[in-house]
Structures are given as C-alpha cells and as structure tokens.
Amino acid sequence: MKLSRRVMIGLALLGSLSPLLGSCQARGSAKGVPVGISQSDQNVQLLQAVQNGDLAKVQALLKAGASAKAAADSGRTALTWATKGDHVAVARALIAAGADPDPQDDQRSNALLVTGETGSVAMLREVLKAIPDLTRTNRYGGTALIPAADRGHLPYVREILKTTRIKVNHVNNLGWTALLEAVILGDGGPTHTEIVRELLAHGADRKIADRDGVTPLQHARQRGYGAMVKLLEK
Structure with a gap:
C-alpha cells in the first residue's frame, strides 16, 4: 500500500515525539504524580x-x-x-x-x-x-518569642534572641511581655528561670508591669519563685 506524502510526514513527526512523550509520562508516574492534572x-x-x-x-x-x-x-x-x-x-x-x-x-x-x-x-x-x-502577631497579639517563653522552650528562646532582632519588650493583647509570661505562666523551675535570665540579658524591661500594675518581680515574689526573684532584683 502506497502512503501519501502527508501521512508519511505525520508518522515521522509522531515517531520523533513519542520518545519525549514516553519520557514525560515515565517521570510523572515514577513519582506518583498524575500527568496533566x-x-x-x-x-x-x-x-x-x-x-x-x-x-x-x-x-x-x-x-x-x-x-x-x-x-x-x-x-x-x-x-x-x-x-x-x-x-x-x-x-x-x-x-x-x-x-x-x-x-x-x-x-x-x-x-x-x-x-x-x-x-x-x-x-x-x-x-x-x-x-x-518578625512583627507578625498571633491571635493573642504576641510575637513568636512570647509563647516560646511561657511554654519553657529555652533553646528556642536563646536561638531567636541570638539570631534576630525580635522585640523583646513587645506587649500582647493581655498586656504581657515575654518576661511577664515566663513568670506568670511558667512554673518557677530551672528552665523558666533560665528563660528569664536570657530575656533580661537581651534587654527585657523588668519595670514593665501588667494591666494591674504588677511587675515581673512582684509576680515572682507572690509565687515564691526565689531564683527568679534574685534575677529580677538585680
């Protein structure tokens, strides 16, 4: 059977494209990603x-x-x-x-x-x-530093204070800084005490009080957190 010139050209083009198409399909299916979506x-x-x-x-x-x-x-x-x-x-x-x-x-x-x-x-x-x-705030109006301080994420607090210019004295919607949260929501143990130390070393203002006028030092005294009291009294 004799093929027309147009058919012969079409078959030739299809033959040249098929390896490329096959390669594309193989790459897509190999990774579990359907082709053409x-x-x-x-x-x-x-x-x-x-x-x-x-x-x-x-x-x-x-x-x-x-x-x-x-x-x-x-x-x-x-x-x-x-x-x-x-x-x-x-x-x-x-x-x-x-x-x-x-x-x-x-x-x-x-x-x-x-x-x-x-x-x-x-x-x-x-x-x-x-x-x-670094200024974006969560639903409580706090930066990333504040929840890290109250949850006792000491390595994180050290890292973010060391590597960024995040505002250490930012006040959230509750009227609390990272320092206030570390005292009020912390357990007064070694980890939260070290967080207080880190915050103070990076410029945390111990004079910033909550909305009732209670300072971090006063909160620490009320809770009997002796080690924190010593740091905050300096």
Missing part, C-alpha cells in the same frame, strides 16, 4: 503531602508545577502545615521553591509564629532563611 489539583495534593511529611511527593509536585505558596481554604499555607508537623526537610524544599513565610491563616498562625509554639530550633532556622516578618 491542573495546578489547583496539584496544590491540593501538595498540601496533603506536606501534612504527611512526604518529602519525595512534595518535591515531585513542586517539579510538576504545584505552587510552593499553596494554601488551604482556611488560609493555612503549605509552609505553615510543615512547621506544624515539624517536617524540616519539607519546609526547606518549600522555601527553596519560593514559599512565603508571612501569610496568616484564620487563626492568625503562620510559619514563624508556629515555631514559637512548637519550640523547634531546627524549624526556626529554616523559616528564618525565608526572611519572615
């Missing part, structure tokens, strides 16, 4: 992979076109999900792909603020590479 669907898959801490899937989806800035309906970004799960390698991949650390979800959480809650120094270091806004 929309970016919206890719973003949904990315958020799920991030929550699962599935680094390989995250990397494959980013390569396939998913956005590192993807966010759920709540406004929670992929990077914030990564910090929630302390998936450090996943966060590193997202930041390398252009993830923004600052957007806040409907609970006013973002990547940096979450690290203050979890106390993860490794995650803090990754998030700082994205140059976050």
